[in-house]
Amino acid sequence: MKPTLQAVADAVGVSRSTVSNAYSRPDQLSSALRERILDAARQLGYPGPNPTARSLRRGFVGSIGVLFTSQLSYAFTDPFAVRFLAGVGAAAERHGTSMLLVPLPPAQTDARRAVENAAVDGFCVYCVADEEWALDVIRQRGLPFVSTAARDDAGPDERFVGIDERAAARGVAAHVAGLGHRRVALLADSVLLDAPAGPLTLSGVHEVGHPTTRGRLTGFADAFAEVGVEWAELTLLNARSNSREAAAAAVAGLFDRPTPPTAVLAGSDVLALGVLDALAERPAGRRPPVSVTGFDDVPEAAAAGLTTVRQPAEEKGRIAAELLLDPPVDAAAGHVLLPTALVVRASTGPVPRS
Amino acid sequence: MKPTLQAVADAVGVSRSTVSNAYSRPDQLSSALRERILDAARQLGYPGPNPTARSLRRGFVGSIGVLFTSQLSYAFTDPFAVRFLAGVGAAAERHGTSMLLVPLPPAQTDARRAVENAAVDGFCVYCVADEEWALDVIRQRGLPFVSTAARDDAGPDERFVGIDERAAARGVAAHVAGLGHRRVALLADSVLLDAPAGPLTLSGVHEVGHPTTRGRLTGFADAFAEVGVEWAELTLLNARSNSREAAAAAVAGLFDRPTPPTAVLAGSDVLALGVLDALAERPAGRRPPVSVTGFDDVPEAAAAGLTTVRQPAEEKGRIAAELLLDPPVDAAAGHVLLPTALVVRASTGPVPRS
DNA sequence: GATCCAGTCTGTATCGATTCAGAGACTAGC
């Protein structure tokens, strides 16, 4: 077995406290003794204070948790999530804090346990769809957290960093509407829990569970309502996940309808790229000139010429971690709204006259 | 303050052990009592057993550490590292284990501390340049680890997953040599600690510190030695980091030499893409037809038409985590060599006759 | 009626450190 702090103390003939001080508070003992202790420790193969025991006694861990909606392995396939993580990592780095990525098992009971058992000082909650249960567990544990999805029932002291989803979405939709498009499809992932891929009918946008998706779809609807296109006239498409493949599957058959949409507004760049994939796969003769928009402006979007909404991904992660690591004294400062910008590229154009 | 397990015990009028059992070993008490305890816990706002205390007593943490050479925030910009992380994440997910990403401060003393203080059950060590000190700390702590860089002094019980860097590099270099190229530049990052960007003279490849880089450069040299081009005739270029920008900086001026190389072999796709960037930025008239190769076959390589060596990134991460999470009984099985393949695309071509 | 056993629950030791009040020794100042 590895020697403990006590073993070192015995070897040198000092008290446990003194050995502890040799590691954590060098100013509390003479440097001669300190050297003697460190030497003995080296000799014995003592690996330094046990991190777990130290955390227990000190009352904090020195790492922050990052919680993802989906499977952890999916998170790495989503370029936006990766940029977000990079931001969290940069901030964690500066604070000498580690990041704990906690995978959530599919069963909710197990997922609760996972959040309960995470040894962290706080959480960055990345857009967990139907995240309420997770926030409950975190609150129950008395841990601080920062959420990236605006929630209606957020307490005044709850920290948040994100964008005005609705306004941003409205912006890109207004651009498409301005180009003359009126037959439009909206594409989003997990519109409803366990909904099949493809067209979906909802009485209204309020039925959408995921707050971020709801915000974006609401913004889309806003812009079209303004030009006289009601919610019921919009085609709503569900993707089973936020991936190009799922998006391609969701638009299957869409362009073979008698009156296909002339534009598809996607809830993320990844989905939009999937739509472009689906279009590219059609034989050249049957490739309608559909306008497509995304959301996020991930690196791939520029290469694909995708019109989209830019939001600062890395910044979001960085600020999330910073709000967690040194909380602003002013509660209002704990609520950060990031800027967005409409980025017009080649994937949108005027509606073709037929 | 949050109530402890003891508080719940007192409230129900049972012993602490029983409350502990209610959470961790439900078969050890009647379900009626268990319900009563869980109810009381809910009432009191008890968040469940403290993860840190539990880890201390149990002797394990339930999370594995991932160690990166470089800044944690850089890791997320490297597509290969991201795929690796995805693999680790997938395996961790299956085992119900969390991943701890430990940022290493620049100062070595601090970095040691960071590794010493990480509350984990083991480490996946991702290609830490000059990683020896880190492995020492891990060994000292008595923790298991899996390395992704082959080391000459690896103990027989030390686990490893990776590729035959030298053979793979030799393969792609042989392809380039086969195309007739003889004036060739080799580009790698951190060839020597703190070397400047650009040309570098080394008496031999053995001087290269980073084992992965050394392996690849050796393979390149092997292939050219076979066609009669000696090490001293090869141009060695150092990039300050593994990024497109650094690569572009490293090849500055290279193509304006009196006898510029006709091919550049890069130690990674990211570097190779940087070389292509640099070439693309030159005015069309002064853009020599240079062959460029990468290494890794990251997603971006295909789009850029880059000739490269494919290695299974996600698989590497997955296996690394699995070797850690359930160690093979057979020591030989703890040493996994993954397959590689030469992927020829448009970025290489026959040497132009001048 | 004694014995055994399974099912529940308790008590104590333990995991490996940090903290903090205070004990001694020594120096300085008056």
Add this chain to the structure above:
DNA sequence: GCTAGTCTCTGAATCGATACAGACTGGATC
């Protein structure tokens, strides 16, 4: 020479749980 102050170091209390060896109960077995 005495008081105050500074440096070092010690001891006991504490962080919040889990493990394990029993104690007790009630029923089945012979």
